[in-house]
Amino acid sequence: MSKNAAQKAEKASKKAGGFKLILFMTLVGCFIPFGIPTLLVGLGLIPTLVALATDADEKRSGLATIGYLNFAGVLPFWIDLWTNGQSMDVAMRIIRDPYSWVIMLGSAGIGHLILFTVPPAISIFIKSRQEARLDVLREGLKQLDAIWGPDVATMAPIEAVRKNKGIQ
């Protein structure tokens, strides 16, 4: 590996480490003002934490896909908790309710589903567009060939082209 590549990898690992640090600080920040009940409800973000740990994509698009929807699934329960006094009872009621888990984990599941279906669909779409473009370009070559003959594909001097045709 060249020196530049090594530097890039080092930078990338530093960047990923910084993001994790920010997330950690956010969670800790949440814990301090909101307390343990909020942290308990925050268990619903486990899929996001898993994605955070497993997503190797440089752009973190997998993490974003799962994370956004997972957060959207957890947010109603956080609001429920906060509007009802932020007590352990409410937190436990939410945690004990399977419906809560279905919503929180299900939203992350939708994210997974999107991540599973959309990229191949986009790939197929792009490929078909590229094939269409190739057809157009190939047709263009054919037309140039039909207009100017096979010599249009060469870089021979014009006099040599005429000579090849038997015209001088």
Add this chain to the structure above:
Amino acid sequence: MFSIGCVGWGDEKPPLDPRKMSETQQNALSLDGRFQILMDKPLPELNSPGGAAYAASMKSDLTQDMFAIICSREYLPRIEFVQSMRTVDTGSNFRLREGGVVPWPAQNASYFTLVYEKPMSERYWTSLDDVHSPVSEDVLNQLFIIPMVKALLEFQRIGFMHGGIRPTNIFWRAGGSTPPQFGEALSCPAGVGQPIAFETIERGMCQPLARGTGTHVDDCYAFGMTLAMIITGVNPFRGMDDDTIIRHKMEKGSFNAATGSKRLSSKQIELLRGLLTDDPHHRWDAADMEQWLGGRKITSKSSDAARKASRHIEVGGKTYWQAKTLAKGMADNVAESVKLIENGTLEKWLTRSLADTVKAKDIAEIIESTRDGGGKHAHYQDQLVAKVCIVLDNASPIRYRNLSVTPWGISTLLAHSLAARETLQILSEIISGKFVTLWVNMQRESKVDYVPMAQQMERMHSLLERGAYGEGLERVLYEINPYIPCLSPMLRSYCVLSTRHILPVLEQVAVTGSHPSEPMDRHMAAYIVARERRSEAIFVAMGPSETPLRRGLALLSLYGEMQYRYGPERLPRVAAWLMPLLEPCIARYLSKPFQDKIRRQAAEAATKGALSQLLRLIDDPARVTGDEQDFLEARLMYLKIQREIASIQQEMTDANKMAVEYGRPVAASIASLLAIIFITMTLARAALSALG
């Protein structure tokens, strides 16, 4: 009006419907719209060596009895004399009324035709072999010689050599009141059809076509021989072959050979001796005869041509005492003659026996120059002997490789040889060997008169050495024969006498469908160069070694210019003939659709028969440059497209990467959108709950 070349083309009226024409009209040919030639009324008694005779008449005056000679293709008519002979009306020659080209639609050809007034008498002698009763001296002098001399004087005045004076070509009834008339002489070269008895010794040594135009005194010689036969009533050479006649004349002299032991009056002897003198410088001409008729005595001079040597010289088993006869003997025995020349025997004989040191010196110089710097070239022996013969007998023709030709005869013989593809090599060698220059240099006293001819032949020598279109033997032919028609195989049957008629005739030729692939050949190129004094450059581009592109463009340029200068405005068949030759010019454009466009436009121009327009379409420099520019741009575009294709193909090889690169961000975007909707709904719900 002299009508050469102005008949049948350009302003020709549309032909009549044959079904509406009477039988006579159908069989009549028209000359200049003024004379009609009745092809169903042949007149064999007036036939000439140059063509058959037919009855003819003036359209405006049918009472005038005329006849026409339709000149055959075998010989070339003497067109150069037609203009001047139309003015000659002595009463003792056939009165020429018109000469010109007559189209013969039935044969899809044209013929040069001469229209004469009919002779007043029949042919005087019908055969040279018959014995005739002699004519009395008074009748002969008053009724024959006086009118004939009048005609000969007129011939001399206009510089015309009849070339066919003999008893069988004179129309007269002895003792009749009508004057004798010289017969037809323009339908073939001088000397053709003339028996050797009536030719001088020098002209007699040549084949008929090689005799050339000749001079007025040659006519006087023929007239003298004719007189001798009429006086004696018999042909003295009857039953003799040509060689025997010449030998007879050389040995005895023409006068003695013609008169033999016949008894003649002193006046007649004086006349015949003057006319039959073998030295042309001392031969009587028409003016001398006029003086003789006036009673003045003219002394016949003798020349040293027949001077005898003190000792003989032997060649080919025969002994010779005179330089003239020796020259003939040497020409017939080349190998032996070369030995005599090279071992010095001939020079010694000339110096010691003939006392002619001038000739001996000339021969020494010729031996030196013919050796060409020491190396003996091809035909060295023939050339050496031919040159030595010219020195020995300066009046004789050039005798080279069994061909005898006078310097004037080269032109007529070349025309025949080119048509028949015979003796061309020998004629080329005669021209390139500069025999004519030597011959002229040997004409001591009269050398000045012949210098222009020698200079012309020197120029022809340089033309011969170049083999391009518009040069070579064909060019020589048209340079030394300023009046002959174009002998191109394509045009020959149409008797084209002017370059302005080439295109109209080619239009006719194109109809036949059996024409060559190109409307141009060496003859046409040489004819156009010689007649129009054009530069040869454009014709060089028409040569077989040139590229089809250059040949096609050169042809179209030439014919386009000729059409512009001479017309006619429409030449659709010539244009169609040229079209395949122009294909390389069209194919030079690199764009195929542009080629098709030019093809369509060219086809339209060809249909209109406009050659100049066709040239402008095909050979437009701006179009050629534009096409090349477009081609270069197309190349760049082709390269760009190829690169884009390669790039796309490279991307398509890794579908997973494509999904990650493009699909996952899209998935994230969709998820974020959905999350925003959910969050907004959640927050809105919470806000509504808080409010109440």
